[in-house]
Amino acid sequence: MTDLPSWGVASDSPTAQHYRTFGALEARGSSAAYEGWARGIADDAQMLALIDELPRAKRQANLVFAAMRVAEVPVVPWRDARDTAIARWPRIRDVALTHATQTNEAARCAVLLPQLACIPGPLALLEVGASAGLCLYPDRYAYRYTDDGGTVAALDPAERSGVVIDCRLENAEPPSRLPEVVWRGGIDLNPLDPADPDTLAWLDALVWPEHEDRRVRLRAAMAVAASDPAPIRAGDLNDLIADAAASAPADATLVVFHTAVLAYLSPEDRERFRRTMVDTDAVWLSNEGIGVFPEFERIVPPGERHRFVLAVDGEPVALTHPHGRSYRGL
CATH class of the missing domain: 3.40.50 (Rossmann fold)
Incomplete structure (x- = not known):
């Protein structure tokens, strides 16, 4: 059994599942930073509760992660980024609510x-x-x-x-x-x-x-x-x-x-x-x-x-x- 960090708690909520899937399927092999963030958030009860304050369409990982970067959350492992993310959540929430994932590739x-x-x-x-x-x-x-x-x-x-x-x-x-x-x-x-x-x-x-x-x-x-x-x-x-x-x-x-x-x-x-x-x-x-x-x-x-x-x-x-x-x- 893998030990969870002190802030971690296993969750089967839809939001947790979304972040776990995003990390395992979409980010894995393409972005180590986002894979780590997604896996960390999937087991972070406090962060999941904040994300669940957003309307369902605004909870997706791509949008929340981009909003975190606009709020200058450092791109470092989740254990080092989470305190900044939680402290800057009001800014992250505002960006997520006023923007959309209009990735133009x-x-x-x-x-x-x-x-x-x-x-x-x-x-x-x-x-x-x-x-x-x-x-x-x-x-x-x-x-x-x-x-x-x-x-x-x-x-x-x-x-x-x-x-x-x-x-x-x-x-x-x-x-x-x-x-x-x-x-x-x-x-x-x-x-x-x-x-x-x-x-x-x-x-x-x-x-x-x-x-x-x-x-x-x-x-x-x-x-x-x-x-x-x-x-x-x-x-x-x-x-x-x-x-x-x-x-x-x-x-x-x-x-x-x-x-x-x-x-x-x-x-x-x-x-x-x-x-x-x-x-x-x-x-x-x-x-x-x-x-x-x-x-x-x-x-x-x-x-x-x-x-x-x-x-x-x-x-x-x-x-x-x-x-x-x-x-x-x-």
């Missing part, structure tokens, strides 16, 4: 590109849950795809942007071209301005501590989006999707896509959106965790439950890393 374009490159162009891109819109510029970024044998396939835009995305490719051919994008737009409950320094600071806080490559890429991608901002409508995706889609040029192929978005919808709203996508003429790219569409669970191996499933028009085509680091064709 431009590297997700690397797992969308193998499909985007196959769609007859020119393309009109409409992203739901667009945040600051960084995934709306797949044609402006450079890519380096590495296969099982170590061979690298490179794709570079006509004008260098400073954004270079590395992605491991399995069971699939690397895309041979960048898409021609003639229109881009988005929908988000709270659109973010890529030119706003406070927006950059919050998105930076959402990047996990050890992921310096993501931090560098974020800054470069924000500069791309700020130089040519895409219109992002504020509101519910189900309410706005039809009107937003109608704004796309008729002579372009409309692609509606989303990554790590539908998990925040109720099952009813998720099904409503799916029906809309089935009835539209647009190409639909969905890159979501397996819990969003339960029928996809059978294709994800037990040890890879943290993977996303990329689907085209509702049909799964690949397993992807949540931050765009890998693409495995099915």
Whole structure:
């Protein structure tokens, strides 16, 4: 039996289970700091009680951890960080209540590109849950795809942007071209301005501590989006999707896509959106965790439950890393 620290107490509460799962599946192997924080909080009755003061949607680890960093809780082992976290809880709570996990990872374009490159162009891109819109510029970024044998396939835009995305490719051919994008737009409950320094600071806080490559890429991608901002409508995706889609040029192929978005919808709203996508003429790219569409669970191996499933028009085509680091064709 593992000894718990003096402040620790085993808990089976939903919040404790969420943090325990986050540490074991999502953070493990990707962020030692967040894995330690998650495991420590899962057995910390006092911290769990504070987190449970938040509305349910605000208790998620990514949001609370980012708020802790904004409140300048040091990124050190939980036993050394907890006193500061508890002392600064009022600030952490305020940040969590006024912000959302709008992680805008431009590297997700690397797992969308193998499909985007196959769609007859020119393309009109409409992203739901667009945040600051960084995934709306797949044609402006450079890519380096590495296969099982170590061979690298490179794709570079006509004008260098400073954004270079590395992605491991399995069971699939690397895309041979960048898409021609003639229109881009988005929908988000709270659109973010890529030119706003406070927006950059919050998105930076959402990047996990050890992921310096993501931090560098974020800054470069924000500069791309700020130089040519895409219109992002504020509101519910189900309410706005039809009107937003109608704004796309008729002579372009409309692609509606989303990554790590539908998990925040109720099952009813998720099904409503799916029906809309089935009835539209647009190409639909969905890159979501397996819990969003339960029928996809059978294709994800037990040890890879943290993977996303990329689907085209509702049909799964690949397993992807949540931050765009890998693409495995099915």
